[in-house]
Amino acid sequence: MTDDLVARIREALRVVIDPELGHNVVDLGFLYRITVDQGDVRIVMTATTKGCPAAAFLREGVAASTAQVEGVRSVDVEMTFDPPWTPSCIEPAVRSSLGFANVN
Amino acid sequence: MIGGTLSKWTMSYFAIAITWLIAAEALMAAGFGFPAADVAAADTLVIVHMVCIGWLSMAMCGALFQFVPVLVGKPLFDERWELPALVLLTAGLTALLAGFLVLGGRLPAGLWLLPLAATLLAAGFALVVADLGLTVWRARPPVGPAHFVLAGLVSLCATVALGTGFAWSLSGHGGEELGKVLATGVPLHAIAGLGGWLTLTAMGVSYRLLSMFMLAPDVDGKKSRLTLAAGSAAIGVAVAGGLFAIEAEAGLGIVLAAAAAFGLATFALYGRDVAALYRNRKRRQLELNTKMAAYGFASLAAAALLGIALVATGSFAAHVGAFAFLVAFGWLSGLVLAKLYKIVAFLTWLETYGPAMGRLPTPRVQDLVAEGRASKWFAVYFVSVWGGTASLLFGQASVFRGAAAVMTLATAGIVQELIRTRRLADVAEPLRLPNGTQPPCLLYSRT
Ligand code: HEM
Secondary structure (H helix, E strand, O other): OHHHHHHHHHHHHHHOEOOOOOOEOOOOOOEEEEEEEOOEEEEEEOOOOOOOHHHHHHHHHHHHHHHOOOOOOEEEEEEOOOOOOOHHHOOHHHHHHOOEOOOO | OOHHHOOOOHHHHHHHHHHHHHHHHHHHHOOOOOOOOOOOOHHHHHHHHHHHHHHHHHHHHHHHHHHHHHHHOOOOOOHHHHHHHHHHHHHHHHHHHHHHHHHOOOOOOOOOHHHHHHHHHHHHHHHHHHHHHHHHHHOOOOOHHHHHHHHHHHHHHHHHHHHHHHHHHHOOOOHHHHHHHHHHOHHHHHHHHHHHHHHHHHHHHHHHHHHHHHOOOOOOHHHHHHHHHHHHHHHHHHHHHHHHHHHOOOOOHHHHHHHHHHHHHHHHHHHHHHHHHHHOOOEOOOOHHHHHHHHHHHHHHHHHHHHHHHHHOOOOHHHHHHHHHHHHHHHHHHHHHHHHHHHHHHHHHHHHHHHHEOOEOOOOHHHHOOHHHHHHHHHHHHHHHHHHHHHHHOOOHHHHHHHHHHHHHHHHHHHHHHHHHHOOOOOOOOOOOOOOOOOOOOOOOOO
């Protein structure tokens, strides 16, 4: 049941894109951890650059679209830059289409 | 922090700045000021300050209001100072230009305009410096690029102080001491303005923007501190040493030579830092803004080489106009235009689609621009700037006017692209304005 909810949340979060990279936060590997406790959802996520004004909107966006998922009672989103995001977090299929060197 | 992430008046600063740029370019194309008139002629001063204050300083202030809070991770000290500063600067610049026209005999007597202008400009810049300085102070100790901004703001204060002194002196109120500074100290004012305020600030901002938009690791703090130390030494030696030399009636030669040596070291160190950013970037494909910024960096390198060649052949004084033109239009304006192209798209995206994120599908920032079209205007811009520099070096005034006309056209082309971005004209339906989003206003941001 919990796994199912996490899967549905991840699916819902595909609508949230990083405006710079143009891909959704799921494929980009921005979501570090999603934990669910009886409908109370806690998400730990990151963004490419600390202090970037888009990061605040990303966080809000993740919270907003999670809240719309059926079965979610409350959402708490934490933004962290530790560990920092690197392109190796990206889904391999998406990585080359973004023009990232594979060595990273 | 959402409301605090967008600066309401940054777009207004940009709009006014670009208007001054186009006006200055059109005047150059019409043959007003240098090279038809002397470098120090009143007409030239009109153009110089339209470009230095109207275009470059306004664009820089607008960008800093948005950028410094991002840099230090704290909201701007007081957003309500942005608009009064814009009004004071615009009024002050208008009065300054009128004062220069009086000085050149194009307007009837009214030299009191100069001290009035200096007072308005000083008040406007004081608001900017205080607002930004207090923002950095909130986040003390300042980090990396914030140091560059602080050094830039200190240089701005020095520039304005000297300019104010000149203005009083030219209006006949300065007394003997100020007269001495006016007689030989103009290079100090120009170096503090173009070199200290505009160049050091642009360097600091570029470190952060380049690493953000190319996903490159930040420049090592030790390295950028060394770059800044060399740059501050160049400006400090030029201004403080210069004033001392003027007071001692010793001539500026040695002081300016020492400042130039520090200046060259700064450019070399900065070149090393920027090369590392491009080399270590994780995003391989360059966007238009980072490609065009590279032409700005190339112009800076070319200006450094040109400076060395002119000094070596003893012809720097004869060609200082060409040198300053390349610094102002190739390096500073080139970099600012390239970054504006990105910043406008980015801020427009945040303003329009940021609040809809997670609720609706949104376009990418890149969907707001048409780089293919814009790159042609940028290419025309840089080629005409380099052609203009060459025509000045070879004393071809009419070729220069042609180059200025082409620059005007290219700038207008870039502006049209910026307006299309603001109007979301290139965003494909149905993503353009889904229900619940509002189109942005052209000249300011809703926050
Ligand atoms: C309060 C603001 C300012 C005032 C009142 C002012 C005033 C002046 C005056 C009176 C001169 C001419 C001195 C002479 O040759 O007789 C001058 C020259 C110059 N100023 Fe300013 N200025 C101000 C701000 C700035 C800023 C912010 C910059 C650059 C960022 C700047 C760049 C220059 C340059 C490059 C020259 C030399 C121009 C030439 O000789 O052709 N000024 N300024």
